[in-house]
Amino acid sequence: MRLRQANLTTFRELGVIPEIADALETEGISTAFPIQEMALPLALAGQDLIGQARTGTGKTYAFGIAMLQSIGKPRKSRKKPRGLVVVPTRELAIQVSEDLTTAAGKLGSRVLTVYGGRAYEPQVEALKAGVDVIVGTPGRLLDLVKQKHLDLSQVTMLVLDEADRMMDLGFLPDIERIFKLVPDERQTMLFSATMPGEIVALSRKYLNRPTHVRAENSDVDESELTPQVRQFVWRVHRMDKIELLARMLQAEGRGLTMVFCETKRACDMVSEQLQTRGFAAAAVHGDLGQGQREQALRAFRNGKIDVLVATDVAARGIDIDDVTHVVNYDTPNDEKTYVHRIGRTGRAGRTGIAVTFVEWEQLTRWKMINQMLGLEFAEPEETYSSSPHVYAELGIPEGTKGVLPREARKRAGLDAERLEDLGETGRSRTRVKERERPARAPRERRRTRSGRSVEETQVVEAEVGSMPERKVEETPALISADELEVKPKRTRTRRAVNESVPAEVPAAAPAVAPAVDEAPRRVRSRRDAVVAEPVVAEPVAQPAAQPVAQPVAAEAPSFLSTPPPPVRREPERIVPASPFQVIFQSPDLATDDDEIAPSAATERQQQRRRARGNGAAGGGQRRR
Incomplete structure (x- = not known):
């Protein structure tokens, strides 16, 4: 201080x-x-x-x-x-x-x-x-x-x-x-x-x-606590505030400037737009890390930036030399906040300028502040970025626009100040513009077959191919070659496969078990069951003297070979012959001993018959 x-x-x-x-x-x-x-x-x-x-x-x-x-x-x-x-x-x-x-x-x-x-x-x-x-x-x-x-x-x-x-x-x-x-x-x-x-x-x-x-006289009003600060209160439009602020920052004799916003998001927005327009600005609010907040304050004190956009976190006790302008970008919530905000300028006997923007919906709030402090701005003047009194009161050169000329951009900026590593605790907080997405590692894809990589499968196939071929003994077949081409009967379980084998096998024919043992016994699905499990059809009735057909050697499938594509069968469509055809009929739960209950029409017919019968009987008696 x-x-x-x-x-x-x-x-x-x-x-x-x-x-x-x-x-x-x-x-x-x-x-x-x-x-x-x-x-x-x-x-x-x-x-x-x-x-x-x-x-x-x-x-x-x-x-x-x-x-x-x-x-x-x-x-x-x-x-x-x-x-x-x-x-x-x-x-x-x-x-x-x-x-x-x-x-x-x-x-x-x-x-x-x-x-x-x-x-x-x-x-x-x-x-x-x-x-x-x-x-x-x-x-x-x-x-x-x-x-x-x-x-x-x-x-x-x-x-x-x-x-x-x-x-x-x-x-x-x-x-x-x-x-x-x-x-x-x-x-x-x-x-x-x-x-x-x-x-x-x-x-x-x-x-x-x-x-x-x-330290002050008790009779002095609160509005006179900062007599060395010139105060301006303008009623502005929300869409014109950033343009008006950019032109104000080009006033003659302006030094360091503090801009106060109501929310953290507004601080980031104002700071980014001012940087886009060529001003050396930085934001300070609670969502930033402590190292970033201290970096911005050091850069502001050292003159590397000349505009500090902050929330009320910087409105108390921050003593920085040469702060000539304070701008209330958003209207303060109460009179205390207003006094502390404009107190950042005009310190220690110096003079300063405080400008407050009041939007139409914030007019009632400002009137309360004005009444509490006894100010003379009950009805703020309607102001735009092109209003002549803005140029005259703040000393802005004629023809100034909302972008800082390139020859006037002499500040080093926030990046010139070193960011100190403070070993911050809590969740990490970074500025939006500093969030760099890490480089994505190249994705490695591995092709597999039956749970193994393609390279391992090729090695296994090479080893299997280098092995000597095993001779397959010829056995007499129980069915002919023509019958083998017929599509085998679908089996759902191993039990069903075993039941399809005939109980009695002629003594002249050797067992089929040796040929089956040489093939892998893997049953994964219905398709594999048909391929891997040999199905023996029922023997065909032949004359006793007829010779048995020569055996046909079937090649045993390997589990490394690619299985044939499944045959897709279209489901059978049930198309009734007539729309009046009965497709489903509920079962009859009645027994022979049950009596059929008469319908209402049948009961009425029976009642009429009984009534006519009684009437005829009575008439005959009267005629007699």
Whole structure:
């Protein structure tokens, strides 16, 4: 953090030890801001306090100098930390750690930064070597305590930086657990730009008679917290926002620019479109790996990129020099988010420009923000990328289009910054444009036959072909050659094949078993059963004196030979001779003893007959 202000009060006059004062003067920081003037004497006296000031006024040094001075010089025998700073985001943890390291340059205090997304091993080794101050996020702090690598039993000063943001992110249960891990006899300080009711309730519960320090006048409205920032609010169309932003980025005197979006997908979209138009831009949001987020921030600080597109993860505590423009690409959700977003520019006495885009459906949200902050933009002016007042108010040259000219593309870009391997934990996260599909290995296909490769089959066939042929003994056949051509009878099982062999064989004919043993006995399907199993037909009735036909030698099939293709038989179609022909008739379950039940018509006929019979009998009696 670079603090430069023409103040008469110096850090030496506030009671800061020479080691810390000299380190700050080496960095060009010799005078104190109002929040530091008011908070440092109370913090050095050991009192609990609540510090409230707008962003960019040096709240980090207000508690950091007091913490380093109370801890004193490091000792080799001291391993456990004495100071603890809890922050809501990783980027803010890095920022606070850098400021404390700068202040403790000549003092030699050991400052360690712990946060998620990095490997545990370097942090565990640093804890074993010994640290004096720990700056970290609640999640990683509790993880190290749970793994018994971190001991907070000797902490004498606890600081909550950006406490309101931690409440918004749902860190209140983790903060309460951290309060229970530190000793009761400690000094506690809360610092934040806003002071909601949750922070007041937390201070009453865990702070001991705190002093509320506010660097601004209580009568000053929230809208005047950033008087050095020129604010513009325009009502724009969604399809024209990227064109309007591209023309704004070509304004005269523009330095580093931060563009805030509502969603992670919007960040990627805006960053990619700006890169396509020739701007050196990069995105920072939660879906990126920690190494990629730090790479983008380093490139932004070093000037390799001049446009940083981010979500609200970068709206708190990020202090970067020469940020001249802040663009709210999407309307903030509330007035606090708006104050913190535009607070990224106009820091430490500088001036800046903040532009807010308001779409038609976001107009109601903006009116609430405008009313809460008391701004003068209740009815934003309807603006397009070709509106004349855009060129006049922002200093854009006439004739500027939405594509950066090639002669103006002088930034090295994000790829010029080295991507550090942090040993990231959790699921891997990569940018969309860096996802390279690995080269596909050539597919190897192996042709097989009967479960073996073609090469092995050829070797077996060669070995079988080189073997001497076995002589086949001729045996008298029981059937003639003409009868062999008849299609054999289909057999389903081996039992059916055996039943087809005649029970009695003439004594003159030798057994057929030797010829069958020479052929492989493999039955895989119905087709193989017909080929591999020899079927002997029934003997034909012949006269006793007739000679038996000469035997026919049948070649034994080999299992390596290709079987003949199966003969496909068409199923028989059942075509009735007449549509009135009965195809199926249910069986008659009646017996001879059962009486046939009469039908209704038969019963009516019988009733009529009985009635006529009774009438005729009665008439005859009357005639008699």
